[in-house]
Amino acid sequence: xxxxxxxxxxxxxxVIVHTPGHEVSLVNPExxxxxxxxxxxxxxxxxxxxxxxxxxFKKAMPQQGQVLEIVDLFSETINHExxxxxxxxxxxxxxxxxxxxxxxxxxxxxxxxxxxxxxxxGTLKGSTEFNLNPSPNLLFTRDLAAVVGDxxxxxxxxxxxxxxxxxxxxTLVTFHPLFETVKKNAIRISGNQSIEGGDVLVESDxxxxxxxxxxxxxxxxxxxxxxxxxxxxxxxxxxxIPKQRASMHLDTIxxxxxxxxxxxxxxxxxxxxxxxxxxxxxxxxxxxESRSSLQSALNEFSGKDYDFIKCGGENRTSQFREQWTxxxxxxALAPGVIVGYERNTKTFNTLVDHGYSFMNQFEFIExxxxxxxxxxxxxxxxxxxQGHELCRGRGGARCMTMPISRALLTD
Numbered sequence: 001x002x003x004x005x006x007x008x009x010x011x012x013x014x015v016i017v018h019t020p021g022h023e024v025s026l027v028n029p030e031x032x033x034x035x036x037x038x039x040x041x042x043x044x045x046x047x048x049x050x051x052x053x054x055x056x057f058k059k060a061m062p063q064q065g066q067v068l069e070i071v072d073l074f075s076e077t078i079n080h081e082x083x084x085x086x087x088x089x090x091x092x093x094x095x096x097x098x099x100x101x102x103x104x105x106x107x108x109x110x111x112x113x114x115x116x117x118x119x120x121x122g123t124l125k126g127s128t129e130f131n132l133n134p135s136p137n138l139l140f141t142r143d144l145a146a147v148v149g150d151x152x153x154x155x156x157x158x159x160x161x162x163x164x165x166x167x168x169x170x171t172l173v174t175f176h177p178l179f180e181t182v183k184k185n186a187i188r189i190s191g192n193q194s195i196e197g198g199d200v201l202v203e204s205d206x207x208x209x210x211x212x213x214x215x216x217x218x219x220x221x222x223x224x225x226x227x228x229x230x231x232x233x234x235x236x237x238x239x240x241i242p243k244q245r246a247s248m249h250l251d252t253i254x255x256x257x258x259x260x261x262x263x264x265x266x267x268x269x270x271x272x273x274x275x276x277x278x279x280x281x282x283x284x285x286x287x288x289e290s291r292s293s294l295q296s297a298l299n300e301f302s303g304k305d306y307d308f309i310k311c312g313g314e315n316r317t318s319q320f321r322e323q324w325t326x327x328x329x330x331x332a333l334a335p336g337v338i339v340g341y342e343r344n345t346k347t348f349n350t351l352v353d354h355g356y357s358f359m360n361q362f363e364f365i366e367x368x369x370x371x372x373x374x375x376x377x378x379x380x381x382x383x384x385x386q387g388h389e390l391c392r393g394r395g396g397a398r399c400m401t402m403p404i405s406r407a408l409l410t411d
Contacts (some may be wrong), residue, residue: 001066003404005147006205008115008256009332010406014066014075016403017054018138020046023120024393026134035136035161039392044249046389050139053339053385053397056361059368060333062407070117070141070402073176074168078112083175087115089169094191095160103130119168137162140395141402142251143215144169149205151231152182153224158194158215172346178404189229193220198249198399200224201256204409206234207301209294211250214243222279222286229281235301236279239294242268246324251398253328254294256307258336258380258395259409263347263356264308265323269294309354313346322347326396329399333383334375335409339397342384351382361385 001014002210025043027035054067061067077205078084090108094098100107110118118124122132137143144165146153152173157166172296173179173186189195199211199221203391208228210221225236239250247253253265262269277300291297298306311328312319322328340347341359352358357380359367390400 001178001405003147003152004150004408005202005403005406006149007406007409008202009258009335010409011064011334012061012332012403012406014068014349014405015057015401015403016068016070016141017050018141019050019054020136020390021071021120022307023122023134023138024136026121027136031133035133036159036394037136038394040391041392046393049387049390050400052361053400055365055386056339056383059365059407060337060373061260062372068178068382068404070138070168070172071120071211073172073178074119075112075116077172077176078115078173080216083171084108084112084115086174087119087167087171090366091164091296094163094167098130098132100130106334119164122207132164133161135162135164136393138165138168139390139393140198140399142395143198143249145173146200146202147233147402147404148181148200148202148208148228150182151185151187151228152277153187153195153197153200153228154189155196156189156191156194156220158196162196176231185231187224187231189220189223190273193217193223195220195224196249197402198251201250201254203256203298203302205232207237208233208235209237209239209250209298212238212240213397214245214248216249219230225279226286229406230280233385234280237291237294237297238277238279238288240275241272242275245394248394249399250328251338252326252396253311253323255328255398256329256332257330257338257351258332259377260304261307261309261336263311263328263330263351264294264369265311265328268323270308270310276402307354311347311351312344313350315346318346325391325401326394329396329398331397331401332371336377336380337373337383338381339383339385339390341387341396343391348382348384356380358382358409
């Protein structure tokens with residue numbers, strides 16, 4: 001597979017996901033806040049909803065497209081002794097408070113399945129003393145890395161609750177052959193900085209948006225921007241967004257839908273002023289210039305005229321309600337073919353007003369069961385899928401995906 005993502009909307013060829021496993025059943029009401037969940041979720045229903053979403057992906061993707069489970073990739077990786085030793089070394093280093101060095105030999109003796117269980121569920125067979133918290137947020141693979149062009153930007157989690165996931169992804173990129181072409185030039189930030197993939201949006205291989213959010217620090221953003229500008233990106237738009245749970249990442253309030261359309265949460269995007277800085281390289285120095293709004297900056301540096309479609313429509317209450325349930329967090333399967341939670345009805349109605357055909361997941365699967373998805377500017381489709389359990393984790397379709405390969409856009 002050719003690792004390359006040069007837009008948010010190119011036809012999806014390859015994506016990394018995680019279908020919820022037993023780790024979500026280990027989240028109890030006392031742990032949920034620490035583990036960044038808004039509620040406890042029912043594993044069986046969440047798995048079913050996720051698998052149904054993946055069925056939609058597979059019908060929209062080309063025949064050679066691949067949906068890859070991150071736990072399968074990780075299991076393949078830690079089958080090799082050097083990768084296993086690397087991952088355990090990083091665990092011990094990054095979690096000194098857990099005193100894992102005491103059981104280093106025991107960890108090294110685990111078979112791949114046992115180490116995978118320890119990594120995702122935090123449980124060690126035959127031991128209660130060294131159990132860790134589970135990693136239920138592995139569901140949101142978006143935040144672990146971002147492929148930009150033919151480069152990969154490695155995330156660094158802002159919280160301990162997600163740091164184990166970052167170590168899993170680092171091990172994958174370092175050792176799995178899937179990432180052979182990108183690992184040497186991987187862009188990394190230091191341990192005292194943070195950046196998460198939900199804050200990174202690829203308009204093109206020349207223009208990237210990065211949110212400065214609750215999860216992405218200023219220093220993390222600048223380090224990432226410096227790396228991207230050294231690897232072919234011409235402009236990074238740094239977008240300052242509210243530092244709060246409701247808008248934890250830029251993609252919770254803003255996503256791309258088609259070649260000239262975005263979905264935006266008006267209070268945090270359209271009504272904000274002077275919250276965007278354009279970053280470019282001049283020699284070895286980063287030059288920063290303020291812009292009045294995201295829409296004006298995006299239009300200026302892309303050379304396009306983007307239409308910002310309102311999450312929740314015109315009604316203020318609906319805007320807030322549907323942003324909370326990830327109405328702005330849609331995922332593009334192809335230009336103008338997007339998928340999101342069915343409960344965000346006002347957002348879907350607004351998309352229909354903008355020329356989209358509305359289909360639920362079952363209608364889409366039936367329609368494209370025996371024929372390929374037709375890609376043209378007149379075939380815009382907004383697809384809804386059921387996610388009543390999934391949305392309790394506070395993440396939508398984009399949050400649950402890490403695209404690693406998309407088709408290049410053609411004019």
